[in-house]
Amino acid sequence: MKRRNLKDVQKRALFSRVEHKRNILRAMLKDRTLPQHIRFHMSVELNSLPRNSIPTKIKNRCVQTGRSKGVYRLLKMSRIRMRELMAMGALPGIKKASW
Numbered sequence: 001m002k003r004r005n006l007k008d009v010q011k012r013a014l015f016s017r018v019e020h021k022r023n024i025l026r027a028m029l030k031d032r033t034l035p036q037h038i039r040f041h042m043s044v045e046l047n048s049l050p051r052n053s054i055p056t057k058i059k060n061r062c063v064q065t066g067r068s069k070g071v072y073r074l075l076k077m078s079r080i081r082m083r084e085l086m087a088m089g090a091l092p093g094i095k096k097a098s099w
Helices: 003-030 034-046 079-088
Strands: none
Touching: 003 034
């Protein structure tokens, strides 16, 4: 497995571990009925979570090549690799469009 894919897998695992806690902290921060000092402690705790645990750090990558651009979500594959596999006939049910 390429290093980029390995890092992406680690980021996704970290996000899934911290996601529930992050959502609870964010909801408590937005709750105006709580006292100011409690919300302040929640913001400090939210900022202490790892930076790689935010969803914007997760990038869809091709599972075969590790390419980050031009990745189809459904197949988790880059457009270039998908084109190669279609040309070889390795993807059943997918063929080149002609009209």
